[in-house]
Amino acid sequence: MTATRRPWTLALAGTVLVGVVGLLVFPQLAPLLPPCRLHEATGLHCPGCGGTRCLHALSRGDLAAALGSNVLIIGLAVAGGLALLVLSLREWAGWPRRLPPFRTLHAWLLIGAIVAFGILRNLPQWPFHLLAPH
Numbered sequence: 001m002t003a004t005r006r007p008w009t010l011a012l013a014g015t016v017l018v019g020v021v022g023l024l025v026f027p028q029l030a031p032l033l034p035p036c037r038l039h040e041a042t043g044l045h046c047p048g049c050g051g052t053r054c055l056h057a058l059s060r061g062d063l064a065a066a067l068g069s070n071v072l073i074i075g076l077a078v079a080g081g082l083a084l085l086v087l088s089l090r091e092w093a094g095w096p097r098r099l100p101p102f103r104t105l106h107a108w109l110l111i112g113a114i115v116a117f118g119i120l121r122n123l124p125q126w127p128f129h130l131l132a133p134h
Contacts, residue, residue: 013088016081021059030064047118050133069133072117 038046050069057065058077068073090096121131 010088010091013084044122045132047114
């Protein structure tokens with residue numbers, strides 16, 4: 001029995017690649033994206049604040065600037081990129097797509113990590129203030 005090929009993983013990988021290349025080639029478009037409404041209203045940094053600058057710095061290969069903008073985005077990008085790479089390679093080779101199942105517990109842990117990051121990056125004490133975009 002052979003697995004049917006579904007090109008959705010390859011299409012998703014291509015879309016991500018186009019987005020990263022778009023930020024690299026047209027960095028002047030990044031300021032056109034809407035600002036963070038939470039930061040405008042309260043002065044607090046949400047878990048996604050600095051995400052666009054982070055992705056732009058990553059597309060240029062500037063890891064230090066990316067880490068200074070948003071550490072969480074880098075972690076999520078690495079995890080998502082690895083999963084997408086594995087799925088794309090399995091799809092390309094014609095193998096069945098198999099990753100460990102994403103359970104409800106994993107979703108709650110991910111949500112908890114995002115909320116904790118959002119709280120910690122707004123604390124003024126060292127080392128937490130280093131998590132705020134700069």
